[in-house]
Amino acid sequence: xxxxxxxxxxxxxxxxxxxxxxxxxxxxxxxxxxKLLHRSFWGVLAIALLIASARTARVNLLQFWxxxxxxxxxxxxxxxxxxxxLPIFFEAIWETLAIAIIGTGCAILVAVPLALLVARNITPxxxxxxxLRGLLNLLRGIDTAIFALFFVSIVGLGPFAGALGVxxxxxxxxxxxxxxxxxxxxxxxxxxxxxxxxxRLRTFAFAVLPEALPGLIGISLYLWEFNVRSSVxxxxxxxxxxxxxxxxxxxxxxxxxxxxxxxxxLAMVSLIDAFSAYFRQRLN
Numbered sequence: 001x002x003x004x005x006x007x008x009x010x011x012x013x014x015x016x017x018x019x020x021x022x023x024x025x026x027x028x029x030x031x032x033x034x035k036l037l038h039r040s041f042w043g044v045l046a047i048a049l050l051i052a053s054a055r056t057a058r059v060n061l062l063q064f065w066x067x068x069x070x071x072x073x074x075x076x077x078x079x080x081x082x083x084x085x086l087p088i089f090f091e092a093i094w095e096t097l098a099i100a101i102i103g104t105g106c107a108i109l110v111a112v113p114l115a116l117l118v119a120r121n122i123t124p125x126x127x128x129x130x131x132l133r134g135l136l137n138l139l140r141g142i143d144t145a146i147f148a149l150f151f152v153s154i155v156g157l158g159p160f161a162g163a164l165g166v167x168x169x170x171x172x173x174x175x176x177x178x179x180x181x182x183x184x185x186x187x188x189x190x191x192x193x194x195x196x197x198x199x200r201l202r203t204f205a206f207a208v209l210p211e212a213l214p215g216l217i218g219i220s221l222y223l224w225e226f227n228v229r230s231s232v233x234x235x236x237x238x239x240x241x242x243x244x245x246x247x248x249x250x251x252x253x254x255x256x257x258x259x260x261x262x263x264x265x266l267a268m269v270s271l272i273d274a275f276s277a278y279f280r281q282r283l284n
């Protein structure tokens with residue numbers, strides 16, 4: 001008669017962890033509901049933001065659909081391209097490249113010391129890092145075309161204003177990216193060099209620069225590639241380059257001329273992309 005009682009005790013002992021499991025499952029279920037509500041809130045907020053943005057941007061798909069035949073007509077008028085002004089276009093293409101080269105080169109010269117000052121792990125003046133980061137954010141926040149417009153009003157029309165616009169905007173982006181590369185360096189080699197009594201210049205030359213150089217060159221190539229593309233736009237604001245010829249063709253609705261310019265821009269950007277990608281791959 002004692003055997004069933006013993007079995008009952010054993011079953012109750014087995015039930016105890018099951019109750020805990022049920023309680024844990026209930027807690028997970030409640031947590032799941034809260035998690036679902038949390039995700040739903042952000043999902044509804046994102047949809048509301050998207051709808052508000054579409055209303056502000058006055059998105060009108062019906063109007064776009066009605067204007068598609070005009071786009072098709074313009075595309076058909078692009079061909080055949082007009083190559084009669086190729087020497088002028090080649091000169092303008094070179095001007096665009098020169099703006100990107102000079103602007104990026106000047107940005108590199110200024111961005112390197114700025115990055116050394118704002119990188120938290122190696123800056124010699126910690127109190128200066130925060131205001132300098134604010135300055136870099138300001139430079140990055142103002143677009144290249146806005147800078148170019150500003151400098152056109154100071155130095156006049158031409159590629160010099162474009163190069164200044166590229167240099168100022170790129171300095172902000174480049175110094176920030178350089179600083180992120182420097183902050184990601186392992187601390188052991190730097191500490192080992194400093195332990196020998198080396199000054200900051202030698203520490204930079206023998207510990208920081210060898211580790212960071214591939215990353216810095218890769219960033220420089222990427223931003224130069226970006227600046228070549230953005231320099232095309234600068235001609236529209238009066239800063240020279242192939243963008244000016246593009247603007248003239250659009251105003252005159254000279255589609256064969258426009259087609260030639262677009263083909264040249266496509267070839268230039270493709271070559272620059274391939275060149276930059278090749279060198280970045282070699283660095284890796």
